[in-house]
Amino acid sequence: MSNLLDLLIAGLATGAIYAIVAVGFTLLWQTSQTINFAQGEFVMLPAFLMLAVMHAGAPFWLAILIGIALSLLLLGLGFKMLLVDPMLRHGVLPLAIATMALAIGIKEAAKQFWSAEASPFPSIIPGGDITIFGRVVALQSIGVLVLAILAVLGLTTLLNRTSIGHQMQAAAQNPTVARIIGVPVERMILLTFLINAFLVALASLLITPIYLAKFSNGEVLGQAAFIAAIVGGFNQVRGAIAGGLLIGVVDNLSAAYVSTQYRAAVPLVLLIAIILFRPQGMLGRPEERTV
Amino acid sequence: MTAAKYLKIGFGIVVIAALIIVPMNFNRYGLFILSQWAVMTIAAMGLNLTLGYAGQVSLAQGAFVGIGAYTAAIMTSNGLPLIGALGVAIVLCFAIGWILGYPALRVQHHYLAFVTLAFSTLAFLVFRNEDWLTKGIYGISNIPRPELFGYPTRRPLPFYYVCLGSLGIVSLAVWWLIRSPWGRAFIALRENPVRALSLGIDTRRYTLMAFAIGSALGGVAGTLYAPLTQYVDPVPFHLSLSLDLLMMVIVGGSGFFFGPFLGAMIAVLLPEWLRFTQGYYLMLYAIAVILLLIYSPTGILGILDRFISERRTKAASAQRAVAKAKLEVTP
Numbered sequence: 001m002s003n004l005l006d007l008l009i010a011g012l013a014t015g016a017i018y019a020i021v022a023v024g025f026t027l028l029w030q031t032s033q034t035i036n037f038a039q040g041e042f043v044m045l046p047a048f049l050m051l052a053v054m055h056a057g058a059p060f061w062l063a064i065l066i067g068i069a070l071s072l073l074l075l076g077l078g079f080k081m082l083l084v085d086p087m088l089r090h091g092v093l094p095l096a097i098a099t100m101a102l103a104i105g106i107k108e109a110a111k112q113f114w115s116a117e118a119s120p121f122p123s124i125i126p127g128g129d130i131t132i133f134g135r136v137v138a139l140q141s142i143g144v145l146v147l148a149i150l151a152v153l154g155l156t157t158l159l160n161r162t163s164i165g166h167q168m169q170a171a172a173q174n175p176t177v178a179r180i181i182g183v184p185v186e187r188m189i190l191l192t193f194l195i196n197a198f199l200v201a202l203a204s205l206l207i208t209p210i211y212l213a214k215f216s217n218g219e220v221l222g223q224a225a226f227i228a229a230i231v232g233g234f235n236q237v238r239g240a241i242a243g244g245l246l247i248g249v250v251d252n253l254s255a256a257y258v259s260t261q262y263r264a265a266v267p268l269v270l271l272i273a274i275i276l277f278r279p280q281g282m283l284g285r286p287e288e289r290t291v
Numbered sequence: 292m293t294a295a296k297y298l299k300i301g302f303g304i305v306v307i308a309a310l311i312i313v314p315m316n317f318n319r320y321g322l323f324i325l326s327q328w329a330v331m332t333i334a335a336m337g338l339n340l341t342l343g344y345a346g347q348v349s350l351a352q353g354a355f356v357g358i359g360a361y362t363a364a365i366m367t368s369n370g371l372p373l374i375g376a377l378g379v380a381i382v383l384c385f386a387i388g389w390i391l392g393y394p395a396l397r398v399q400h401h402y403l404a405f406v407t408l409a410f411s412t413l414a415f416l417v418f419r420n421e422d423w424l425t426k427g428i429y430g431i432s433n434i435p436r437p438e439l440f441g442y443p444t445r446r447p448l449p450f451y452y453v454c455l456g457s458l459g460i461v462s463l464a465v466w467w468l469i470r471s472p473w474g475r476a477f478i479a480l481r482e483n484p485v486r487a488l489s490l491g492i493d494t495r496r497y498t499l500m501a502f503a504i505g506s507a508l509g510g511v512a513g514t515l516y517a518p519l520t521q522y523v524d525p526v527p528f529h530l531s532l533s534l535d536l537l538m539m540v541i542v543g544g545s546g547f548f549f550g551p552f553l554g555a556m557i558a559v560l561l562p563e564w565l566r567f568t569q570g571y572y573l574m575l576y577a578i579a580v581i582l583l584l585i586y587s588p589t590g591i592l593g594i595l596d597r598f599i600s601e602r603r604t605k606a607a608s609a610q611r612a613v614a615k616a617k618l619e620v621t622p
Contacts, residue, residue: 035401086585094588096401097541098581100534105577112570226405261420268409275394275402
């Protein structure tokens with residue numbers, strides 16, 4: 001039973017990171033019909049950018065800031081201007097395929113310019129254990145969980161409580177009407193891309209100390225984020241959060257109780273089941289645009 | 292028949308003759324690469340049927356090649372003939388493709404991409420973990436090459452002809468299929484599913500059919516892959532093979548009959564020619580694919596198609612201008 005609690009906490013911690021990535025994924029879908037198959041690689045890359053800056057002699061905190069700034073520039077602005085804007089007129093599918101090509105490109109670039117080996121990455125959360133209610137818990141897990149929850153809370157406050165958030169939602173739900181009532185739709189779309197870039201950089205910062213910086217990290221992370229987004233509900237931010245936490249816990253529990261060999265299979269089976277029986281996801285609304 | 296049509300047929304005959312005669316003095320490696328091209332073209336043709344003609348994204352074609360390859364490897368290692376393995380692989384991939392297509396009926400088309408992506412990973416896990424069947428990460432080695440009408444095809448050249456011949460048969464079958472009412476139904480499905488349904492096309496059945504036939508062709512490619520490499524392990528059938536096959540179809544030109552031939556040629560041969568770029572090759576390839584997609588989402592043949600139709604309209608408008616001038620002179 002005590003083992004179960006440890007697994008739950010560790011699962012929630014990784015799940016919270018999946019949730020952050022999945023939220024960015026759904027935001028891009030909502031505002032600009034972008035299915036970003038490179039989302040996993042987007043999480044992998046910022047850690048390498050930070051490592052490169054540190055390699056040049058900068059301290060860790062400066063590397064984090066520069067890494068986030070570079071992510072905003074490359075994965076936010078650059079991604080939108082250079083790939084999404086020119087591709088969007090061709091439709092959802094060609095754009096999705098272009099992001100698959102982008103995923104291959106980013107992965108190979110990280111492998112070539114950095115290394116094919118895994119590199120250690122410092123953690124922003126101090127190591128060690130703390131005792132809560134008489135139980136020893138890794139500080140790392142708690143720290144990740146707290147930071148991820150703060151990020152999600154910050155984002156939902158931004159979306160639901162501020163004027164900019166309302167404008168973003170309007171731009172996502174009905175761009176034509178939003179434009180008529182004076183919402184700068186283009187700027188709002190750009191803002192979503194920047195928010196996604198920030199979220200992936202944050203996720204990168206949190207998950208890389210656990211997984212080590214490796215060029216192939218994106219595959220696992222990307223799949224986990226897609227599954228989280230679909231299981232929770234593709235068109236709902238809170239759906240993506242619930243989906244992320246669920247996938248994190250399911251992943252950890254299946255590693256312990258099902259089999260380590262088929263650990264990766266359990267979330268996939270969950271995904272297929274959800275698509276078959278409740279395609280709008282646990283918390284999502286059914287989408288009208290089925291054809 | 293017009294001159295252009297004769298030219299096309301003549302060009303086709305020259306290409307086929309070249310594919311038969313030129314490789315005769317190729318070395319072992321050259322023949323291997325060409326055989327690989329033929330095998331990958333078959334798999335890409337199947338995906339082109341699903342993606343290019345019926346408009347359904349599949350990220351599982353690599354898994355179907357894997358299923359075909361393991362079927363061939365397991366059956367022929369146990370002394371069964373390759374042709375039997377081919378039959379089993381086709382039926383197996385068709386059935387799995389049919390079942391996997393069901394989610395596509397319920398939801399928006401991009402969800403099929405996720406379902407097939409999940410299936411691809413699941414298949415890889417089965418190949419790797421079911422030691423009793425697939426020998427796990429050690430793989431199955433010494434896969435025999437078949438004997439055709441009493442001729443052994445152990446040497447590279449005869450086996451290349453086996454691959455080329457299979458490619459020919461599959462090409463003819465697909466050519467016939469896309470010109471049959473079925474093929475027209477597939478295109479209707481891609482262009483406008485609602486209209487197709489209102490015209491009385493059973494869209495459910497044709498979606499499943501397109502997906503299942505495409506998957507079965509993946510199985511055919513797999514049954515040739517196993518005796519070609521004579522060794523099968525899980526690594527080549529990772530998700531990246533499915534992505535590679537998708538890129539082949541896209542780069543060549545999805546929805547064009549010759550798209551997969553061109554795409555597979557680029558994907559298989561270009562890495563050999565671009566050896567000097569070393570590890571940067573895949574990165575450059577990815578960038579080139581993105582640029583190509585931005586310029587022309589229907590691939591290289593799409594550019595060619597656009598160019599030809601532009602020239603035709605120019606020629607037509609020039610003729611119109613001449614005719615108009617004549618009309619103005621005569622009265």
